[in-house]
Amino acid sequence: xxxxxxxxxxxxxxxxxxxxxxxxxxxxxxxxxxxxxxxxxxxxxxxxxxxxxxxxxxxxxxxxxxxxxxxxxxxxxxxxxxxxxxxxxxxxxxxxxxxxxxxxxxxxxxxxxxxxxxxxxxxxxxxxxxxxxxxxxxxxxxx
Amino acid sequence: xxxxxxxxxxxxxxxxxxxxxxxxxxxxxxxxxxxxxxxxxxxxxxxxxxxxxxxxxxxxxxxxxxxxxxxxxxxxxxxxxxxxxxxxxxxxxxxxxxxxxxxxxxxxxxxxxxxxxxxxxxxxxxxxxxxxxxxxxxxxxxx
DNA sequence: CCGCGAAACGTGCATATACCCGCATCGTGT
DNA sequence: ACACGATGCGGGTATATGCACGTTTCGCGG
Numbered sequence: 001x002x003x004x005x006x007x008x009x010x011x012x013x014x015x016x017x018x019x020x021x022x023x024x025x026x027x028x029x030x031x032x033x034x035x036x037x038x039x040x041x042x043x044x045x046x047x048x049x050x051x052x053x054x055x056x057x058x059x060x061x062x063x064x065x066x067x068x069x070x071x072x073x074x075x076x077x078x079x080x081x082x083x084x085x086x087x088x089x090x091x092x093x094x095x096x097x098x099x100x101x102x103x104x105x106x107x108x109x110x111x112x113x114x115x116x117x118x119x120x121x122x123x124x125x126x127x128x129x130x131x132x133x134x135x136x137x138x139x140x141x142x143x
Numbered sequence: 144x145x146x147x148x149x150x151x152x153x154x155x156x157x158x159x160x161x162x163x164x165x166x167x168x169x170x171x172x173x174x175x176x177x178x179x180x181x182x183x184x185x186x187x188x189x190x191x192x193x194x195x196x197x198x199x200x201x202x203x204x205x206x207x208x209x210x211x212x213x214x215x216x217x218x219x220x221x222x223x224x225x226x227x228x229x230x231x232x233x234x235x236x237x238x239x240x241x242x243x244x245x246x247x248x249x250x251x252x253x254x255x256x257x258x259x260x261x262x263x264x265x266x267x268x269x270x271x272x273x274x275x276x277x278x279x280x281x282x283x284x285x286x
Numbered sequence: 287c288c289g290c291g292a293a294a295c296g297t298g299c300a301t302a303t304a305c306c307c308g309c310a311t312c313g314t315g316t
Numbered sequence: 317a318c319a320c321g322a323t324g325c326g327g328g329t330a331t332a333t334g335c336a337c338g339t340t341t342c343g344c345g346g
Contacts (some may be wrong), residue, residue, distance in 0.1 A: 217296095237294095
């Protein structure tokens with residue numbers, strides 16, 4: 001008999017899937033808003049982070065963004081190709097690949113910010129900005 | 144005071160990036176938990192959805208999951224390759240590709256559910272389950 | 287029946303994401 | 317100087333995601 005479990009895979013909604021879904025929607029919205037700037041929200045985030053940190057080796061950059069190291073490395077590719085960042089071998093430690101924000105990169109950030117504010121305002125109007133941050137904080141430490 | 148602009152790209156945190164970050168962490172947790180089942184949380188979600196809906200054409204399946212149509216199509220590939228779903232031409236409408244959950248697929252869901260419950264419990268212990276759902280609802284409609 | 291717009295798909299391209307494995311370099315103890 | 321474990325990275329593989337474009341099939345009006 002259908003004991004207790006599930007007639008058709010237990011209907012309780014999956015928290016992860018819900019979160020992924022929300023993220024897809026939000027990302028699409030930001031990407032659409034940033035469209036004119038030629039940046040994706042992921043790229044915008046990396047550039048901004050770099051702007052905040054200054055020249056930074058890949059591994060540290062990845063750690064700051066809570067991104068897998070190799071993912072960060074690959075995400076930098078398009079940015080480097082477009083001259084928004086420059087990647088040089090570390091002076092003190094030859095293993096390190098130091099990522100540097102170029103002038104073009106700084107310009108790209110500046111140009112994108114108005115569009116970003118747009119999206120940010122639209123989304124923050126729908127949810128308490130703090131709620132997402134709190135949620136994120138609570139979830140990040142979960143790993 | 145920082146009049147308006149930004150000394151170094153205005154420090155206000157990006158809601159989208161925070162959300163993406165949280166999602167990465169949560170997805171990693173679920174994927175790790177589901178590891179023994181050989182399913183990713185994305186795949187698990189698709190199989191469960193399919194279990195709930197019964198045989199469904201790709202476009203409708205994508206709509207239900209709030210996924211881009213072509214993304215759904217591609218996400219089905221690994222599942223079909225592993226025999227968890229079967230894809231047949233529509234009987235009434237030859238344009239449609241009807242996705243069907245196989246016995247192996249049903250078994251895979253059943254086998255994965257305990258692991259999924261694990262992850263679900265761990266995450267829901269850190270955030271109100273309703274909070275994520277509410278957030279998702281608020282954000283989804285934003286597009 | 288013919289043509290035509292609409293609907294359902296697939297493909298190519300680009301990015302995002304993570305795991306595993308291997309390579310080069312660093313620092314350190316001997 | 318040297319062997320060795322630790323560290324910083326890249327490459328290969330696989331999935332996830334979405335956009336632009338092209339193809340096939342439907343349904344319909346003429």
